[in-house]
Amino acid sequence: MADTGAVTSEQGWEPVALYGGQGPQWRGVSPRLATARSIIVSAVCAALVLAAVALWGLLSSPWPLVAAVVVVGAWLWLLWLVRRQVAAISWSEQAEELVVRRGRLRRTLVSVPYGRLQLADMQSGPLARHFGLASVQIHTASPHSGGSIPGLPVAEAEALRARLTERGESQRAGL
Amino acid sequence: MSDPAPTGPPVAEPAPVDAARWRRLHPLSPLLRGGLAVAAAGAWLVSNQVDAWLGADSQLPDGRPLLWLGLAAGLGLLALVAGSWLSWRVSRFRIGASTLEVRTGLVLRQHRQVRYDRIQAVDLRRPLLARLAGLSEVHVQAAGSGSDARLAFLPHPEATEVRRTLMALAGRGDERDSLVARSRPEPVRAAPGVPPPAGETVVRVPAERLVQAWLLRGRTLGMVLAVPVLLWGLATGRGGVVAAVGPTLLAVGGNAAKELVREWNFHLRRDAAGIHVTRGLTELTSSSVPVHRIQALALRQPLPWRLADWWRIEANVAGVGTEHGEDDSVLLPVGTRLEALATLAVVRPSSDLHAVLDGLGNGLGNGLGDGLGHASGDGTAAGPGSGPDGSAGHAAYVTVPPRATWLSPLVRQRHGYAVTEGALVVRGGRLRRWVEVVPHARVQSLRLRQGPVQRRLRLATVELLTTSGPARPRVCHLDVAEATRLLNEQVRRSSRARERVH
Numbered sequence: 262m263a264d265t266g267a268v269t270s271e272q273g274w275e276p277v278a279l280y281g282g283q284g285p286q287w288r289g290v291s292p293r294l295a296t297a298r299s300i301i302v303s304a305v306c307a308a309l310v311l312a313a314v315a316l317w318g319l320l321s322s323p324w325p326l327v328a329a330v331v332v333v334g335a336w337l338w339l340l341w342l343v344r345r346q347v348a349a350i351s352w353s354e355q356a357e358e359l360v361v362r363r364g365r366l367r368r369t370l371v372s373v374p375y376g377r378l379q380l381a382d383m384q385s386g387p388l389a390r391h392f393g394l395a396s397v398q399i400h401t402a403s404p405h406s407g408g409s410i411p412g413l414p415v416a417e418a419e420a421l422r423a424r425l426t427e428r429g430e431s432q433r434a435g436l
Numbered sequence: 437m438s439d440p441a442p443t444g445p446p447v448a449e450p451a452p453v454d455a456a457r458w459r460r461l462h463p464l465s466p467l468l469r470g471g472l473a474v475a476a477a478g479a480w481l482v483s484n485q486v487d488a489w490l491g492a493d494s495q496l497p498d499g500r501p502l503l504w505l506g507l508a509a510g511l512g513l514l515a516l517v518a519g520s521w522l523s524w525r526v527s528r529f530r531i532g533a534s535t536l537e538v539r540t541g542l543v544l545r546q547h548r549q550v551r552y553d554r555i556q557a558v559d560l561r562r563p564l565l566a567r568l569a570g571l572s573e574v575h576v577q578a579a580g581s582g583s584d585a586r587l588a589f590l591p592h593p594e595a596t597e598v599r600r601t602l603m604a605l606a607g608r609g610d611e612r613d614s615l616v617a618r619s620r621p622e623p624v625r626a627a628p629g630v631p632p633p634a635g636e637t638v639v640r641v642p643a644e645r646l647v648q649a650w651l652l653r654g655r656t657l658g659m660v661l662a663v664p665v666l667l668w669g670l671a672t673g674r675g676g677v678v679a680a681v682g683p684t685l686l687a688v689g690g691n692a693a694k695e696l697v698r699e700w701n702f703h704l705r706r707d708a709a710g711i712h713v714t715r716g717l718t719e720l721t722s723s724s725v726p727v728h729r730i731q732a733l734a735l736r737q738p739l740p741w742r743l744a745d746w747w748r749i750e751a752n753v754a755g756v757g758t759e760h761g762e763d764d765s766v767l768l769p770v771g772t773r774l775e776a777l778a779t780l781a782v783v784r785p786s787s788d789l790h791a792v793l794d795g796l797g798n799g800l801g802n803g804l805g806d807g808l809g810h811a812s813g814d815g816t817a818a819g820p821g822s823g824p825d826g827s828a829g830h831a832a833y834v835t836v837p838p839r840a841t842w843l844s845p846l847v848r849q850r851h852g853y854a855v856t857e858g859a860l861v862v863r864g865g866r867l868r869r870w871v872e873v874v875p876h877a878r879v880q881s882l883r884l885r886q887g888p889v890q891r892r893l894r895l896a897t898v899e900l901l902t903t904s905g906p907a908r909p910r911v912c913h914l915d916v917a918e919a920t921r922l923l924n925e926q927v928r929r930s931s932r933a934r935e936r937v938h
Contacts, residue, residue, distance in 0.1 A: 276924040279886055279896065279916065357931045368891070370884035372927055376934055377880050402754065403880040403901045 277353065277360045279368050286353045287362075293392045294412025295347040299340055300388065306336035352410050357432070359399065359425065361408045371408040377401045378429035381422050385415065397421050458528045465527070465589045466520035468566050478512060529587055531601060536576060538585050550585045554578045555606035556729065556754070558599045560722035562592070567720060574598050603710065603724055635707025638782050639768055639775045643700065645746075649770035650696050652740040655688055699769040706782050713767070729754045730783055731878045733767070734907035735776060735796065735871040742869070747776040747796065751783070752905025765906055784859065784875060794832065795863030795871040797850065832856070833863065834922075839893050840913035853911045853922065858933070860900065860926065862909045872909040874900050876926070876933035884923050886916070898922050 313329035349365040358374045379402055385395040395418040396411040413421065522542050529538045535549040559575040566572060571589035578584060590598060650656070662685045669677030700717035714722045731752040741747070749768040768779045773796060777789055835852035836844075844851070846866040854861045859875045883899040890896060896919040899910040914922065 276920060278920045279884060355927075358927055366888050368884075368886040370923070371881060372883070372923060373881040374879075374927065374931055374934075376931065401880045401901075403903050405901055405904070408881070 277355065277370065277372065279362065279370055286355070287351045288353065290347060290350045290352075290410065290412035291392075291394055291414055292347065294350075294389075294394055295344045297388050297392045297394065297412075298343045298347065302336070302339045302343060306332055306339070310336075347412065350411070354421075354424070359408070361410055373399050373401060373408055374432070375425065375428040376432035378425060381425040381429065383418050383422050385418075395419075397425070399425065458530045461524065461527050461529070461587060462571050462589050462591055463521075463524050464569055464571065466523040468563075468569065468571065468589055478509070529585075531598070531605070536585060536602065538587065548585055550576055550578045552602070552605040555602060557723055557725055558602045558606065559724070560595055560599055560720075562716075562720035564718045572596070574602070576602060599722075599724070635705045635712065638704040638706055638711070638778055639702075639771055640704070641699070641702040641769055641771065646696065646699060646702070646770060648744075649741060649746055650692065652743070652746075653692075653738050654740070655692060659685060659689055659692075699766065702769050704767065704779060704782075711767075711782060715769075725751075725753055727783060731874075731902040732905065732907040732909060733780065733783065733873040735780075735792070735873075737796075737865075737869045739867045741770070745773050746770045747773065749776055749779055750906040752903050752907050754903050780873070784873065792861055792871055792873060795854065795861055797863075797869055834914075834918060836911075836913050837895070837915050837918075840895055842893060843889065843895070843913050851912065855925075855929070860909070860929075862900075862911055864912075872907045874902055874907070874909050876929045877936070878902055879926065879930040882923050882926055884919060896920070898926075900926070 309332045310329050313325045313332060317323075317325035317329070345365055346363070349368075350361070350363045352359065352361045354360075355372075357376070358372045360370060360372045362368065362370045378399060380400040382398050382400075383395050384398060389395060389412075393415055394412050395415045396409055397413060397418050398407060398409045400407045410418075410421070523540075526542050526545075527538075527540045529536065535551050536555075538546075538548045538550075540546050540548075555576055555578055557577045559577065561573040561575055562571075563573070566589050569589075570592055572592045572595035573586060573588035574590060574595050576585040576587075587595070587598065589595075662681050666678065666681045666685060668674075669681060697717045699715055701715055701720070703714040705712045705714070710724050710727050712722060712724045714720065731754055733752075734750045736748045736750070737746065738748075747768070748766070748770055750765045751767050753765055767783065768776060771779065773793075776796075777793065780789060780792060832854040833852040834854070835849070850866055850869070851864040852862075854863075859873050860879075861871060861873050863869070863871045880901045880903065883901060884896055885899065886896040890913065893913075894916050895913045896916045897910060897912045898914060898919045899908075902909075911919070911922070
């Protein structure tokens with residue numbers, strides 16, 4: 262089953278950590294995810310700016326213009342943030358578990374053993390489909406404990422989902 | 437008790453297996469399920485009206501309305517009895533080859549099947565009226581919401597027998613046929629009124645301790661303080677005060693009272709099928725939880741309880757978690773240290789009690805070594821017992837580094853985790869102490885978190901996720917290297933443990 266760069270040897274597992282480990286086992290997500298998210302952010306911000314400008318024209322008070330400037334500032338910051346966040350997502354298929362890391366300011370690392378996997382499904386919204394992206398969601402018996410990997414190219418997501426399901430079946434443990 | 441109802445006449449359908457026999461509920465069931473309330477309400481209404489009409493102001497001509505009223509009441513009663521009888525006639529259940537089947541409903545027919553391998557727990561409930569009539573309800577909780585089955589009501593001995601059969605079937609799917617065959621010819625009512633062989637008592641909570649513990653809670657203090665405020669508000673006519681304090685007091689007091697009523701007569705037993713809890717003041721409930729469904733345990737001690745060294749134990753039970761409320765998760769409402777350890781030993785025999793005991797810290801005026809000797813039989817490893825305070829001798833515990841004081845000034849010294857053979861033990865809480873135990877094999881997934889402040893201090897939080905419930909074990913503010921090590925090692929430990937279990 263190991264057709265990827267996943268670490269499969271028993272002794273050779275490499276400890277996962279919050280930092281570093283840019284080695285072959287860690288994979289990022291597609292940069293197109295940043296583009297897709299930027300589009301959403303831009304749509305919302307542009308609407309806000311337009312509304313503020315329209316209001317300025319109607320009221321002839323300077324405050325809507327101030328609001329518009331603030332929104333533009335937030336817009337730029339969000340665009341920067343989205344890139345950073347997307348770049349911070351990485352995942353790795355270890356010998357016995359799937360590990361997903363996200364976040365830069367608030368870092369999170371989730372480790373889900375294959376044996377605990379109840380369900381792995383794939384999702385793809387209209388925008389994500391346009392960019393050829395999909396997200397893989399992982400569910401365990403605990404409602405809080407799943408994870409998700411957004412922004413995978415569809416083929417890769419498909420393959421990952423299949424691999425996860427297969428490993429889940431072979432390593433499946435009861436509750 | 438009225439006639440022994442369960443052996444109803446065989447129904448028209450052919451019974452494929454002898455075991456798959458349709459049984460009926462007790463004939464009084466429909467009445468007890470709600471008909472009685474309707475009848476009582478009707479009688480009350482009628483009697484009120486009659487009083488009014490026969491009173492001093494009799495504007496109505498006597499005789500006629502009374503006659504009509506009597507007729508109507510008689511008809512209503514007749515309809516009620518007939519409806520109950522019909523409802524009883526069409527309600528049947530059978531313990532089939534692989535499912536429990538329940539048929540109910542005259543107009544809206546319902547046929548519910550519960551597969552034995554989906555059964556999570558089988559409870560016995562006895563509301564007050566049913567208890568007076570010697571009846572019980574069997575409540576079968578199945579995996580998946582909305583798929584519970586209720587058999588209300590059966591004569592108590594039969595209900596006990598049905599529950600035992602179902603428990604056994606739920607435990608071992610492969611032996612079901614032989615089990616059904618074996619359990620059926622068993623004389624059901626060998627000794628009416630005598631409780632069935634109950635297994636070994638683990639803990640029985642005396643009423644006076646329950647009341648004391650109930651009083652020794654922070655919220656009692658709050659209520660004691662709130663009552664004068666409320667009275668003052670009432671006396672001086674300050675509506676705002678009353679509106680603010682009154683409902684809160686009612687809600688808190690109501691909850692507290694409910695808890696007391698629910699946990700009255702608490703009795704924990706165990707036998708081969710699992711552990712059994714019997715509790716309740718008005719409604720007597722016996723529930724059984726197969727031990728293997730327990731995912732994690734939480735021991736808690738509200739601050740005043742430290743005076744008496746009492747502990748409360750709750751469990752995350754798979755499938756029970758959220759939808760059935762928290763009352764099903766209590767394994768010990770209040771118990772001494774010894775009882776808490778005895779409960780732990782029953783629930784999770786493999787886990788190392790020394791580490792847990794160490795995590796409990798020191799009670800006031802209660803020797804640790806004493807408890808250890810009684811609880812686990814061998815006093816050999818009683819090392820931690822000698823410490824003068826809770827912080828001594830926790831060699832097994834990995835604690836939080838001193839710089840975490842910036843983030844949690846109080847908790848730091850107690851907070852930490854210990855790895856035992858079967859489980860991970862996390863302890864914490866400076867004022868409200870707690871200990872949580874997660875068997876390695878039950879960890880669903882692990883999470884490592886680090887916020888900006890933690891990052892500056894080189895700290896990280898490890899969460900161990902199990903099914904939902906009162907225990908949500910996490911170790912906060914560990915050194916990053918330590919946290920990473922815990923995560924990586926725990927993944928291996930859990931996977932080894934799972935392989936052993938299955």
